[in-house]
Amino acid sequence: MVETKINCLACQATTYSPTRDSLVKNQPNSHVEERNAKQETYKFLRHYRATPHTATGKTSAEPLFNRNYTVLLAELQIPVHNPKVRQQNAQAEGKQKACKDSKINVKHHIIQVNDKVLLLQRQSKTKSRYDPAPFKVVKVQGTQITATHGD
Secondary structure, eight states, rough: OOOEEEEGGGGGOOOOOOOOOOHHHHHHHHHHHOHHHHHHHHHHHHHHHBBBTTTTBBHHHHHHSSOOOOOOSSSOOOSOOOHHHHHHHHHHHHHHHHHHHTSTOOOOOOTTTTEEOOBBBOOSSSSOOOOOOOOOEEEEEEEEEEEOOOO
């Protein structure tokens, strides 16, 4: 008996990474302008990590490297463990959650224990979109669903 953890398909959102997308967009420009692509990537990451996050007000470098980068950006001096920052982050996340939950395609799943579900698999010319053998749901915890293969 093999247990598999799957996420509810109705609750998943598409992944959008502004960092990755802008990094990919800037990569061809460095080649056209005859600059070293590796140096441009490091420069981009340095500036990205030195920019304060909108929700927390902290830079990415602070928790990663336990220090701030020195770049030509306005720096914000806030203590690392500040309850005000946590509260501001919780409010920002609440706004983001409310915005995401107000979308039309977001809904709660109705999957319960002992239901049979089909698992989404990578589709190809020889494989269908779903695994033909149904899974039996063993445990449901929020959007995380644990299912077993077989009876």
